[in-house]
Amino acid sequence: MPQANLRLGNQSITPPLMLAPMMDVTNQAFRALVRYYGGCGLFYTEMLNSRRIPGESLKSPLWKGLGIEQDVMVQLLGDDTDALVRSMEKLLPLNPFGFDWNLGCAKKKIMCWGWGAELLTHPARVAKVLQAMRKVTSRPLTVKIRIPNEFEAAAFIKFLEIFEDEGVDAVTVHARMPKDGFKRPARWDKIVPGSKKICVFR
Ligand SMILES: Cc1cc2nc3c(=O)[nH]c(=O)nc-3n(C[C@H](O)[C@H](O)[C@H](O)COP(=O)(O)O)c2cc1C
Secondary structure, three states, X not given: OOOOOEEEOOEEEOOOXXXXXXXXXXXXXXXXXXHHHOOOOEEEEEEEEOOOHHHOOOOOHHHHOXXXXXXXXXXXXXXXXXXXXXXXXXXXXHOOOEEEEEEOOOOHHHHOOOOHHHHHHOXXXXXXXXXXXXXXXXXXXXXXXXXXXXXXXXXXXXXXXXXXXXXXXXXXXXXXXXXXXXXXXXXXXXXXXXXXXXXXXX
């Protein structure tokens, strides 16, 4: 049966289905199981702390357990440009499909450091970090976001335009606000027709 063609940056995703990043779930073993059953063309690591990766020993259990293969996007967490860039440089030899920056994690213990969804309120910083990340690799570079707490469509679109301007290849929207946690159904009504820059792969 012919399959839809899904492209991300300069690469194809076949089959055109991705497994969302999930902390404590999408580890190497889980990904291997899903890969065995088939049907999924792209996987994500759990979110990796960019403060930790640069100094991590190549012999450590964390490093050995990464299990990055060519169908795996590395998801990074943090707000420090240098830490994110050095994490990417260290991970590149493992040959990942690409990199994703987590701007969607709404856990208090993450946001209190200014990471994850806290960055949704700092567009200038996001632009600066992305500029540096984009220079590291021509592989797919994506971001994961939530709908901001103080949602205003025009401001949201403006924020999304930063991603386009800085060469991000795709955006994944977790259609809940940070204040929602995981509590309520996703706010699909906010992913409005006409906001073509949301979830568009190019
Ligand atoms: C257990 C669990 C762990 C998650 N960990 C991550 C994560 O590490 N990085 C991330 O971007 N999203 C994470 N998420 C969010 C999911 O990737 C997804 O965006 C979210 O669950 C919305 O999809 P849903 O409406 O089908 O639940 C996690 C979700 C769950 C349930």
